[in-house]
Structure formats: C-alpha cells, structure tokens
Amino acid sequence: MTFVQLIDCRTSRFDEMNQLMDTWVEKTRGKRTATHSVIGKDRSDATHFIEIVEFPSFEEAMRNSHLPETDRIFQEMVALCDGLPTFTDLDVVRDEQLFAANIRRFFETMAGPGELPPLNGLMVESYHDHDPANEQDTIGLDAMRREIEMWRGGFDFTFTVEDQLTQGDRVCTRWAWNGTHKGDFMGIPATGKQVTMTGTTVFRCQEDGKIAEGWWQYDRLGLLAQLGALDALEQ
Structure with a gap:
C-alpha cells in the first residue's frame, strides 16, 4: 500500500x-x-x-x-x-490520476459500440492532433471525429491500456490495439483479418481535464503489412 x-x-x-x-x-x-x-x-x-x-x-x-x-x-x-x-x-486509500482517467475514457469511447458519442466532454473544440502518418495535423474536434470515424468504419477494434505515466499536464499512454478489418480502410477493401498494433500517445490536458493536444506513435506500416497492402510492393 x-x-x-x-x-x-x-x-x-x-x-x-x-x-x-x-x-x-x-x-x-x-x-x-x-x-x-x-x-x-x-x-x-x-x-x-x-x-x-x-x-x-x-x-x-x-x-x-x-x-x-x-x-x-x-x-x-x-x-x-x-x-x-x-x-x-x-x-493511501484512494489515488486517482484524474487526467489519466480521462485519457482511459477517451480510448474506451473511441472503441465503444454503436455510434461515436459526442467528444466535447473529453476534448476541447480546438483540439490539435499530431500523427506522423497524416500529411497535415488534425485540428479541431470535428476533424478529430472524422479521423476516428475513418478507423471505426474500417475496423471493429479495442484498446488495451498497458501503461500510463503522468507528469504535469501530460499523460503518456502505452497501448495495444486489436481489430477486425470489416470495411474499407485507406482504399483497402475489407479482408476480415484479425490485426494487431501497438503504440504510444502523449496527451496534453487542460486544467479541467479535457484533452487539448495529442502526439501519436504507432506501427501503421506493420498494420498495412498484416492487411496485405505491402505484398505488391515486395514482388
């Protein structure tokens, strides 16, 4: 204890x-x-x-x-x-990292069943997303919703939070992602394949706990390889 x-x-x-x-x-x-x-x-x-x-x-x-x-x-x-x-x-009988808890809710919400619920309770309207896989940063809550909907349209998936570290207004989360390829993703038709991916995301939170900015690192190339998208390039 x-x-x-x-x-x-x-x-x-x-x-x-x-x-x-x-x-x-x-x-x-x-x-x-x-x-x-x-x-x-x-x-x-x-x-x-x-x-x-x-x-x-x-x-x-x-x-x-x-x-x-x-x-x-x-x-x-x-x-x-x-x-x-x-x-x-x-x-210590209770120890809750409030920023970290909000980040866990965000990952759960992204992977939740049914329609994607509003994110304004979790993220600020001016949210700024840094993803090296995208040519330009994603800026704004509506743009982030479209990004998440792209992933939800291509996969049924879950996140598993492996580790979280909090320092000041930053929360670093190491996660594992497991999905079933059910729909078009980056021009790749549904394959039905079970795929996995790991990554790390650092989020910056406001004082009220809402997410204001995020930096992603994950193995999208490995994901594409699992989907067979790199086979033609290797021939």
Whole structure:
C-alpha cells in the first residue's frame, strides 16, 4: 500500500533548507526509497511549509528514514526550523490520476459500440492532433471525429491500456490495439483479418481535464503489412 508522509514546519530560512534537500537527494542517490516529493508554501504565511513525500509502502519509508544520510540531514533541517516539525503518516486509500482517467475514457469511447458519442466532454473544440502518418495535423474536434470515424468504419477494434505515466499536464499512454478489418480502410477493401498494433500517445490536458493536444506513435506500416497492402510492393 502506498504510504505518504506530511512534514509540517515553519522556517524563515527556506533557501537554506531547499539547498539542504538538494544535498540529501544527491547523497542518497541509489539508496532512497521515496518516489515523489512536493513542498508547498502557505499563501497566508510565508514561513509555513508542508512537504509531502510518497513511498511505495510504510516499510520502504522506514528503510528510507534509517539511512544515515537521512538522519544527518534531518538534524540539520530541524536546526533551520522555527520549532520542531510535525509528521503525519498516511496510508493511501484512494489515488486517482484524474487526467489519466480521462485519457482511459477517451480510448474506451473511441472503441465503444454503436455510434461515436459526442467528444466535447473529453476534448476541447480546438483540439490539435499530431500523427506522423497524416500529411497535415488534425485540428479541431470535428476533424478529430472524422479521423476516428475513418478507423471505426474500417475496423471493429479495442484498446488495451498497458501503461500510463503522468507528469504535469501530460499523460503518456502505452497501448495495444486489436481489430477486425470489416470495411474499407485507406482504399483497402475489407479482408476480415484479425490485426494487431501497438503504440504510444502523449496527451496534453487542460486544467479541467479535457484533452487539448495529442502526439501519436504507432506501427501503421506493420498494420498495412498484416492487411496485405505491402505484398505488391515486395514482388
């Protein structure tokens, strides 16, 4: 279970404390078990800071705290604080990456049965799509709908989300695609073949979670080979 520790302190010497944290990061490289750290400053009190540190588990946090470098840095940190810092230990019982969840809904919607539903709850009207397989970028929600309809007209397909990584407003998704070639696709008549493809897409999201921009990388050449479209070129 993911474990989070909140460190609450007051200091008028934050610049020195910040340098101290950089020293700790350097000296514990390859040893520390913390996976994520965020420090926030109280908007109403410039001396009030809260650090949020994430660990894979409570046991890993304890292993991290027992590092000699951690103990040494902690003593120096206390000396920079206006009073003793306080600690709150939390077991994470819910962790939802809201941007990532919206991206998963987008992939599910693209592959859903029946008519393609409106996408304006998932994407902005000015959505900008970068696909190296297209000569020009796809710009605008209506244009993106036409792009998706092209794929839906050619295949019955599903997406499987293999991995997702989130950083700031970007979500990177590694996916697997499986389809049945049921209709015309890029001038290739329906073959009924079962085809597969893998790819990675990076989406940029707005603050409300809607998708504003996307960059695709996938093996369209491999897909065309599975459909037999390259056979004539190889002869």
